[in-house]
Amino acid sequence: MNNVLFENYSDALTMEADIVERERERSFNVYLTNNEYITKMYIEALQLHFEKLKAKWLSDTRLNSNSYLSTQHPAYLKILSFGQHIVPFLIRDLRDNKIHWFLALSTLTGVNPIQEQHAGKIDDMIADWLRWGEQNGMI
Amino acid sequence: MAISFQQFPNSQREPFTKTSDFDTSYNCIAWAAEDSSRWYEPDPVGIFFWPVGIPRNYSIKAYIALYQYLGYECCDDGEFEAGYEKVAIFSVDNVTASHASRQLNVSSWTSKLGKDMDVSHSIFSISGGYYGNVVQFLKRQANR
Numbered sequence: 072m073n074n075v076l077f078e079n080y081s082d083a084l085t086m087e088a089d090i091v092e093r094e095r096e097r098s099f100n101v102y103l104t105n106n107e108y109i110t111k112m113y114i115e116a117l118q119l120h121f122e123k124l125k126a127k128w129l130s131d132t133r134l135n136s137n138s139y140l141s142t143q144h145p146a147y148l149k150i151l152s153f154g155q156h157i158v159p160f161l162i163r164d165l166r167d168n169k170i171h172w173f174l175a176l177s178t179l180t181g182v183n184p185i186q187e188q189h190a191g192k193i194d195d196m197i198a199d200w201l202r203w204g205e206q207n208g209m210i
Numbered sequence: 211m212a213i214s215f216q217q218f219p220n221s222q223r224e225p226f227t228k229t230s231d232f233d234t235s236y237n238c239i240a241w242a243a244e245d246s247s248r249w250y251e252p253d254p255v256g257i258f259f260w261p262v263g264i265p266r267n268y269s270i271k272a273y274i275a276l277y278q279y280l281g282y283e284c285c286d287d288g289e290f291e292a293g294y295e296k297v298a299i300f301s302v303d304n305v306t307a308s309h310a311s312r313q314l315n316v317s318s319w320t321s322k323l324g325k326d327m328d329v330s331h332s333i334f335s336i337s338g339g340y341y342g343n344v345v346q347f348l349k350r351q352a353n354r
Contacts, residue, residue: 134217134324134340136237136309137268139253169234171249171325173257183257191248191259193235 117153121160124150125170142174151175162204165197176200217340224335229320230328239273241322242297242310243280250276270345273299273307282348288333290316294349298333302342309341 128146135141150157158179161172173196177183184203189195204210215221239250251258252266261279265272274284277297288298290313298319300309311321311333318330337343
């Protein structure tokens with residue numbers, strides 16, 4: 072998973088700087104990810120980052136009826152790169168704003184809980200994902 | 211409310227009017243067939259609605275097959291014909307379908323713009339931009 076806390080510092084100018092940066096991120100992952108404060112800070116940073124990427128994706132693809140094409144947008148792919156940690160954000164956004172995260176959710180979770188007879192019926196599709204989210208402790 | 215988009219350069223020269231708010235419940239393909247209850251799309255995963263037996267791809271041919279399945283037949287133009295409902299399929303590259311509109315009357319058509327709003331427009335005002343141009347008109351009898 073990409074670590075958004077370090078994203079702004081990802082372009083090291085020298086090999087030495089690159090090593091220092093990687094060590095810093097490794098230290099974060101090894102020593103600090105169990106820290107409640109750091110975890111909270113990480114979740115807040117992820118939320119902020121998600122909202123920015125979502126706004127960019129929606130702005131650029133809002134006229135597009137081809138959902139599959141929309142999922143090739145760089146902002147969408149970036150959201151996917153956050154992995155499992157982003158799943159609760161996507162489910163909450165489905166519930167609150169009816170934004171189509173169906174393909175991303177299927178990709179990230181490896182499941183498709185949408186009942187066959189609900190295909191295309193957005194409210195029913197959302198209800199199927201919310202049920203799955205509740206059953207799996209995602210929301 | 212009259213609007214114009216950079217994506218639709220002709221919307222500044224002929225009517226292009228917002229008629230609904232942002233709504234992700236249906237798309238242009240459904241709206242053209244007078245269905246605002248579903249999102250029609252031949253996505254490869256099978257998440258959205260697409261009738262069984264219709265090719266599940268984004269080609270113009272597949273979209274024509276969809277509307278034929280819904281009772282439409284191909285026709286030559288978008289001239290208003292009393293007793294008929296017409297739809298227009300659009301494409302940018304003449305291979306992939308990008309959009310569909312539904313005729314309302316002699317001068318107006320209606321479109322759902324992706325996940326966004328509905329608009330009423332002329333064929334000209336929505337052509338030559340984000341969705342390209344009409345590649346096929348179809349019609350079916352009204353009040354079937």
